Amino acid sequence: MIRLALVLLALALPARAEEIVLGLSRDEVAITATFDGSDILIFGAVRREAPPPAEAGPLQVIVTVSGPHAPAIVRRKERRAGIWINTDAFEVDAAPSFYAVATTAPMNEVLSATEDLRHGVSTPRAIRAVGNLIPGAGTYVSALVRIREEAGVYRLQEGAVDLEQETLFRTALSLPANLVEGNYTTRILLTRGGAVVDSYETVIGVQKVGIERWLYNFAQERAALYGLMSLAIAIAAGWGASVAFAGWRR
Numbered sequence: 101m102i103r104l105a106l107v108l109l110a111l112a113l114p115a116r117a118e119e120i121v122l123g124l125s126r127d128e129v130a131i132t133a134t135f136d137g138s139d140i141l142i143f144g145a146v147r148r149e150a151p152p153p154a155e156a157g158p159l160q161v162i163v164t165v166s167g168p169h170a171p172a173i174v175r176r177k178e179r180r181a182g183i184w185i186n187t188d189a190f191e192v193d194a195a196p197s198f199y200a201v202a203t204t205a206p207m208n209e210v211l212s213a214t215e216d217l218r219h220g221v222s223t224p225r226a227i228r229a230v231g232n233l234i235p236g237a238g239t240y241v242s243a244l245v246r247i248r249e250e251a252g253v254y255r256l257q258e259g260a261v262d263l264e265q266e267t268l269f270r271t272a273l274s275l276p277a278n279l280v281e282g283n284y285t286t287r288i289l290l291t292r293g294g295a296v297v298d299s300y301e302t303v304i305g306v307q308k309v310g311i312e313r314w315l316y317n318f319a320q321e322r323a324a325l326y327g328l329m330s331l332a333i334a335i336a337a338g339w340g341a342s343v344a345f346a347g348w349r350r
Contacts (some may be wrong), residue, residue, distance in 0.1 A: 117148065117149065117150075117152075117297070117298075118146055118147070118148045118152070118159075118290055118297050118298050119146070119147045119148070119298055120144055120145075120146060120288050120290060120298055120299070120300040121144050121145045121146070121147055122142070122143075122144040122288055122300050122302060123142075123143050123144055124140065124141070124142060124143075124286070124302065124304065125139075125140060125141035125142075125143075129275060129279070129284075129304060129305070129306045129307075138274070138275045139272055139273070139274050139275070140165070140272065140273050140274075140275060140304065141270065141271075141272050142163055142270065142271050142272070142273065142286065142288070143268075143269065143270035143271075144268075144269055144270075144288060144300075145267055145268050145269075146159065146266065146267050146268075146269070146290065152292065156292045156293060157292045157293035157294075158266070158292070159263065159266040159290060159291075159292055160203065160204045160205055160209070160210035160211075160263075160290070160291045160292070161203070161204045161210075161261045161263055161269045161288065161289070161290060161291075162201065162202070162203050162204075162210055162211060162221060162261075162287075162288070162289040162291065163201070163202045163203075163261055163271050163273070163286070163287070163288050164199070164200065164201050164202075164221060164226075164285075164286070164287045164289075165198070165199070165200045165273055165275075165284055165285070165286050165304070166196045166198070166199050166226060166284065166285045166286075166287075167196050167197035167198030167199065167253075167279070167280055167282065167284050167306075168196070168197050168280055168281075168282035168283065168284075169194035169195060169196050169197070169228070170194065170195065170197060170280075171191060171192060171193060171194060171195075172191075172192040172195045172244060173189055173190070173191050173192070174189065174190045174191075174192065174240040174241075174243050174244050174247075175188070175189045175190075176188040176189070176190075176240075190237065190240035192227055192228070192240070192241065192244060193228045194227070194228040195226075195227045195228070195244060195248075196226055196227070197253065197279075197280040197282075198253045198254075198275070198276070198279065198280065198284065199223055199226055199248075199253070199254050199255070200254075200255040200256075200257065200273050201221065201222065201223065201255070201256050201257065202257040202258075202260040202261050202271045202273060203257070203258050203259065203260070203261055204259065204261045204262075204263050204269070205258065205259060206258050206259070207222060207256070207258060209294075210291050210294070211289075211291055211294055211296075212294030212295065215291070215294060215295055215296050218296075219289065219296060219299070221287075221289065222256075223245050223254050223256065224238075224241055224242065224245060227241055227244065227245070252276050253276060253278070255273075257271075257273075260272075275306075279306050280306075281306055281307050282306060282307075283303045283304070283305055283306070284303065284304040284305075284306055285301060285302075285303055286301065286302050286303065286304055287299060287300070287301050288300045288301075
């Protein structure tokens with residue numbers, strides 16, 4: 101049904117050389133107390149008015165999902181006098197809280213370095229650092245990418261996009277449990293010979309709901325009262341546990 105709907109929608113659109121028709125399994129993600137991550141199915145079709153020339157090379161697809169951007173500080177640790185201490189630090193202007201890239205083939209085959217610089221597709225290019233031109237800046241950006249890859253919030257999934265007859269494509273991306281609330285920008289790029297021939301962008305909304313939303317708003321708007329309430333709950337819980345333990349010992 102999904103394939104048929106995409107083909108019919110592609111035929112109904114105005115003609116262009118090659119154009120993306122996109123669909124999402126969901127465009128909103130709700131964070132609740134039991135939230136442990138979510139899978140997003142991204143699928144689409146390519147509409148074209150005429151077959152591309154053979155010398156253009158095979159069609160490739162890149163899918164990226166980027167979370168809200170925020171500044172980040174990367175620190176260098178060195179061993180001095182037998183202990184590890186923070187020495188130099190580098191401030192990244194804006195780095196996505198989550199970033200995933202899925203492709204139909206290895207990245208160096210689907211996108212040229214020039215196009216990567218222009219569109220900011222690869223993870224290092226998605227990170228904005230004002231001081232990227234200073235000596236050694238690339239080392240700090242690489243360290244940030246490595247740290248967040250180990251945490252599971254930066255991902256590169258080469259070959260994870262299925263493309264059928266250069267017309268229908270699909271991929272599934274997993275969102276971790278520690279999502280930051282906000283808008284997650286989803287981009288799809290079509291490339292031939294390493295050059296981008298079309299792109300499409302949409303947004304997935306991620307937000308807390310229910311009691312989680314109420315507690316978050318309460319903590320932000322009435323921080324002092326929230327702190328006192330948390331302290332009272334902790335004291336009550338400790339007292340209740342001590343009473344229960346004393347009764348059990350009897």
